[in-house]
Amino acid sequence: MIGLxxxxxxxxxxxxxxxxxxFFANECPTTTVRAAAEGTGFDPALWSSLAAMGxxxxxxxxxxxxxGAALTDLAVVADVxxxxxxxxxxxxxxxxxxxxxxxxxHDDLVAELAEGSTLAxxxxxxxxxxxxxxxxxxAVADVLLHHCDGVTSSSRGNAPGIKLPNTADLPLxxxxxxxxxxxxxxxxxxxxxxxxxxxxxxxxxxGLAKRAIEIGVAYTKERIQFGVLIGTFQALQHGFADxxxxxxxxxxxxxxxxxxLETEQxxxxxxxxxxxxxxxxxxxxxxxxxxxxxxxxxxxEEYDVQLYHRHxxxxxxxxxxxxxxxxxxxxxxFGPVMxxx
Amino acid sequence: xxxxxxxxxxxxxxxxxxxxxxxxDESMLDVTHDGTMHVPELHxxxxxxxxxxxxVPKELGGxxxxxxxxxxxxxxxxxxxxxxxxxxVTVITAAILMEHGSDHLKETVxxxxxxxxxxxxxxxxxxxxxxxxxxxxxxxxxxxxxxxxNGAKMWTTMAHxxxxxxxxxxxxxxxxxxKGLTFFLVPFDTPGIEIQPVPTMATxxxxxxxxxxxxxxxxxxxxxxxxxxxxxxxxxxxxxxxxGGQFMSPPVIDAGIDWATNHERADGTRPIDDLAVRExxxxxxxxxxxxxxxxxxxxxxxxxxxxxxxxGSMTKLFASETFKRHCREIHDMMGAEGLLTLESPEAHHxxxxxxxxxxxxxxxxxxxxxxxxxxxxxxxxxxxxxxR
Numbered sequence: 001m002i003g004l005x006x007x008x009x010x011x012x013x014x015x016x017x018x019x020x021x022x023f024f025a026n027e028c029p030t031t032t033v034r035a036a037a038e039g040t041g042f043d044p045a046l047w048s049s050l051a052a053m054g055x056x057x058x059x060x061x062x063x064x065x066x067x068g069a070a071l072t073d074l075a076v077v078a079d080v081x082x083x084x085x086x087x088x089x090x091x092x093x094x095x096x097x098x099x100x101x102x103x104x105x106h107d108d109l110v111a112e113l114a115e116g117s118t119l120a121x122x123x124x125x126x127x128x129x130x131x132x133x134x135x136x137x138x139a140v141a142d143v144l145l146h147h148c149d150g151v152t153s154s155s156r157g158n159a160p161g162i163k164l165p166n167t168a169d170l171p172l173x174x175x176x177x178x179x180x181x182x183x184x185x186x187x188x189x190x191x192x193x194x195x196x197x198x199x200x201x202x203x204x205x206x207g208l209a210k211r212a213i214e215i216g217v218a219y220t221k222e223r224i225q226f227g228v229l230i231g232t233f234q235a236l237q238h239g240f241a242d243x244x245x246x247x248x249x250x251x252x253x254x255x256x257x258x259x260x261l262e263t264e265q266x267x268x269x270x271x272x273x274x275x276x277x278x279x280x281x282x283x284x285x286x287x288x289x290x291x292x293x294x295x296x297x298x299x300x301e302e303y304d305v306q307l308y309h310r311h312x313x314x315x316x317x318x319x320x321x322x323x324x325x326x327x328x329x330x331x332x333x334f335g336p337v338m339x340x341x
Numbered sequence: 342x343x344x345x346x347x348x349x350x351x352x353x354x355x356x357x358x359x360x361x362x363x364x365x366d367e368s369m370l371d372v373t374h375d376g377t378m379h380v381p382e383l384h385x386x387x388x389x390x391x392x393x394x395x396x397v398p399k400e401l402g403g404x405x406x407x408x409x410x411x412x413x414x415x416x417x418x419x420x421x422x423x424x425x426x427x428x429x430v431t432v433i434t435a436a437i438l439m440e441h442g443s444d445h446l447k448e449t450v451x452x453x454x455x456x457x458x459x460x461x462x463x464x465x466x467x468x469x470x471x472x473x474x475x476x477x478x479x480x481x482x483x484x485x486x487x488x489x490x491n492g493a494k495m496w497t498t499m500a501h502x503x504x505x506x507x508x509x510x511x512x513x514x515x516x517x518x519x520k521g522l523t524f525f526l527v528p529f530d531t532p533g534i535e536i537q538p539v540p541t542m543a544t545x546x547x548x549x550x551x552x553x554x555x556x557x558x559x560x561x562x563x564x565x566x567x568x569x570x571x572x573x574x575x576x577x578x579x580x581x582x583x584x585g586g587q588f589m590s591p592p593v594i595d596a597g598i599d600w601a602t603n604h605e606r607a608d609g610t611r612p613i614d615d616l617a618v619r620e621x622x623x624x625x626x627x628x629x630x631x632x633x634x635x636x637x638x639x640x641x642x643x644x645x646x647x648x649x650x651x652x653g654s655m656t657k658l659f660a661s662e663t664f665k666r667h668c669r670e671i672h673d674m675m676g677a678e679g680l681l682t683l684e685s686p687e688a689h690h691x692x693x694x695x696x697x698x699x700x701x702x703x704x705x706x707x708x709x710x711x712x713x714x715x716x717x718x719x720x721x722x723x724x725x726x727x728x729r
Binding site: 002003004005006007008009010013072213217220221229231232233234237238240241242244245246248249250252253255256258259260263265271274277278323326327329330333334337338339 | 342343344345346347348350409598602610611613614616619620622623624626627630631632634635637638640641642644652655658659712714715716718719720722723724725726728729
């Protein structure tokens, strides 16, 4: 929509949120996250259930088997998926499918992706030689898009089915792309795809961060030290207040970035880059506070809060060093560094 | 979600931009003149447009501007570096008087405020009550037909150029502190008032004001006797629409980018080509977009008639704390050159960055300290127990 200035979820968005919140609360408790971590980092049963809810094809055109919903609707799902650390590559899959739909000429494949019967992902960084390293969902995805020297290419069927051991047990794997074929998606189209990944991942980070704070706050309302609830200590309260403020700001920025991409506002790409950086930093801060206020228990594997800390660390690094993202935004804002090669 | 303004609000933004281009430029900001950022010509021009009382409902004599229009006016003024302090005090005082004032005040003072002829100042804070504002001890005692006021107020900023002060007094010391407060509008030409300057670490001046057996008729009372807290709520309600501070950083960041682009360091490199400088500036610009999100969110809530508190606390906390950081980092980037103050003809950009650095600490103190706002977020948003 345009011209309403509505900074809260609409009634329809709230309905979508509630439905998917209940879904993840039931289908994806942290035991599910832990179980996936023991295997590929991907939960096929959860993905099937999510597909039955229509999530993979939600923001694909109806003519290609999708539901024709907006990116802002998909963001509502990304928010609650993030809150539950869902071990499914919903964001990678959706933005890759949208890229193939925009490229055109892949109608059958896009229809499979809309159903969720085929899993797609993208190499967020250019390959080195014939290998794309540490591809998100690379351990399990059937279809892989990558971009190199202005050309976007698609390859299929090389999933190793095993993840590289990593910080958050994500389904990361290297992928050989020597048999890839070029598709009709230029550099602008590719950049748009990565911007969608940035904005939706920012939204997922907000979901993660809010839940991390909830877990921490709940703990400080039951933990007694020195004869009182530790939640009464102002030192803890102020740490949580700073985290919550930052996360609320991240929420408004991430949602604005998704909306700007959806409605093709000038500056949408800038907002997507900013939203990811700010949301990642906010989520890492929130998770750090929450682990800290758990004391020793926060460090133990038994407590869920450490899962949030590890995912907060990992998600943005699939794209690269945040410093490189700041530098990228700076190049767009101030021009390239003078004297640099 | 939708983060765009309705067409009529965008049209108003265009109007505001044209107004500022015609009526304001930075050279009019002469803080060294009387220690305030007040620009009388700008204030008069705002009054002529009917914008001083913009957010106050039409039936109360205001401009009937929506919260969305108010935030747009606020945003454009701050981006242009036009001071909003006098406008803010005027809107809030006028709104208080229109809702709670006697007929005498509505007929004499309100028109003078709205046409820009009269200025007011806030008299809430005292030497012994800052954050704990409801603990005000300045006494008002009924003596026949008159009130006798005795006490002292701190941070009565603009008092030395203002005509009135909206004064929070204690009228009943024997009830819980929120229930024994009464407001008065006090003309500064009433006998018994002394205004003393309070120099600050910034160039700007504030004041301490002293009230020694100040005599007022009941016409100057605002709201019910012992009903001061209800009046305070009106003040807070309008502060949502006009309270500034969400866009303090952009002029400082822009001046910093200008400096970093157009100056060479001793080794011949430009600061803007330094990766550390670039990251800091981008981080600052991200903070600005976060502030913009908060500002529009609060305006959206106010526009829907929603009462809110924690969103305002978050906005104030984030905007002022990041403003302090931006000032520090951008000032540091200038090295020794940054030390030159606005009195120096060599100061870059009229000393804007150095002046902002010295001003910045107060932004996390006035209108609710960062600590008070963190308490509000912890209790009101996170549901943590009261910690004081």
